[in-house]
Amino acid sequence: MASVTIRELKKAYGTTQVMHGVDLDINDGEFVVFVGPSGCGKSTLLRMIAGLEEITDGTVAIGDSVVNDVAPSKRGVAMVFQTYALYPHMTVYKNMSFGLKQAKTPADEIDRRVKAAAEVLQITDYLSRSPRNLSGGQRQRVAIGRAIVRDPEVFLFDEPLSNLDAGLRVQTRLEIARLHERLGSTMIYVTHDQVEAMTLADKIVVLRDGRVEQVGSPIHLYEQPDNTFVAQFIGSPKMNFFEGSDIVGNASTDITGIRPEHLRETDAANAMVSGKLELIEQLGEYALVHLTTSSGAEFIAKMEHPPSVGKGDTLHFNASQQLIHKFDKQSGQRRT
Template identity: 75%
Template sequence: MAGLTLRDVRKSYGATQVMHGVDLDIDDGEFVVFVGPSGCGKSTLLRMIAGLEDISGGTVAIGDREVNDVAASKRGVAMVFQTYALYPHMTVYKNMAFGLRQAKTAEAEIDRRVKDAAEILQITDYLDRSPRNLSGGQRQRVAIGRAIVRDPQVFLFDEPLSNLDAALRVQTRLEIARLHERLKTTMIYVTHDQVEAMTLADKIVVLRDGRIEQVGSPIELYDRPANAFVAQFIGSPKMNFFSSEDLTGSVSTVLGRTLGADEQVGMRPEHLTVTDADSAVVHGKLELVENLGEYALVHLTTPTGHDFIAKTEKPPAVDKGATIGFTIQPDLVHVFNKATGLRI
């Protein structure tokens, strides 16, 4: 096993720079998730670590070895892709053994590694089947097994669940978490799904436009986002933002001061509480209710026409078009600079 160190890592395609000096430390055995919107550079960064993309500048070290000029096959990493990339004419066993045979590994050692990995992933009964006779979740487990048999220092996952349906995504996500707990190997996982990031990661790296916006544990990013971008990206539904014109005089009680014209307040939907008009921090006209059983998502509009969402235990007992007041605990309020987006 090994940790990773990235220093001033940059990537350009011609005159276009897509990664802008990334610095990151990943400890040995950590489960780190790269998350961000499409085009933020998370997969590019993963591929540079793997050796599948050249580095335009900076250094990548795995353990105590700089690997900028080391071939992908010699870096001690194993990658699981979005597509399963299984050989359709080979059995599961042969798919998992293929890379080891190419590396001239002894047959007895191949057999041991394949069977050990199959037991870990609970696919022992499928070793003689062909990929076409497996479900999507089973095929993904075979792809993960093919990575496990290489006994890598670092596992790299590039959106491995995106081809699965919702139920299989949850199941396979749990299997990957258990796999990390069992192997205790460094894992780097790329996703655009912040729920996957929150549930899997020891540490989350939020990326935007080829730059790191914030690094921290899931609860750190949720409780103390460094800026408005992170605040809206982490959490579902996303954080509401209000300007001073959206709020009532009660906001002074919550904030302990008047909100400045250059500031905006962030409030998570799950932290808003229905209250009477006098103590409300924000009022909203009821537009739509999504009743999801265990909770309701209440869509509202402020008097200034600003849309926001409240997450409540039960649907509100009022008609559409009625005005509802909400308050929030002071320690759950986030304040950001409007121009820079930085937390205040």
């Protein structure tokens, strides 16, 4: 187990700079999720920690030592790839033991570790199969097994669930959470899915355009987003923004943010914001009600019971003061 310390990390391809000086502290045993839209640099950052991408400037330290010039296999990290990246010509057993063999681990030790990892991941029955005879979920477990047997200080996951179907994704997500609990290792996980980020992370790092937008616990990011980008990225459906006179008590230099789940239906007299009903998405447990304000801005309200009014009718909402977010219109930064 080890901490990871990143200082002033930069990456450039030729003259194109893609990481603009990232600083990050990942504590020993922490589960950290890098999240952001595609092209934000989250995978690049992970690959720089892994040693698969050269570092243009700055340092990556694992434990106490800077690993900038250390080979990937000597960094004490193991990676699980999005595409699993299993060796198709080797059996599951060989896939899992390949790294240990390269490290000249004694055969009985290899055998013990592979079998122990297979036990944990419930893939003991597949050890002699080749990857092509496994389902996507089984392959992903083998990929995780390949990482576990190396007993790394830091686990790196690069969008490990994005090739799985929805049901399997939830199941594997749980398994990864359990694995973290069981092993207690430092884990760094890249995803573009904020649900994965919220459910797995001790700490979320939100990235945009090669810069860190905010670092914090999932609930902190949900309750206290630093800016409009984080506010809309964390939480689903995303936060509603109101400008100008669409909402009561909004200064002209401000944006007011209210999450759909925090809007409460009320009467016209108590309304903060009103909108014309456009569409209702009935999801059983709740309904997502799409509305437009008088200025034409769209917003969503999450309601337990769908309103009994027709399309084009006006609905009124308010929200409790502590659930209202204020951002500077120009910079997008949170007003304290």
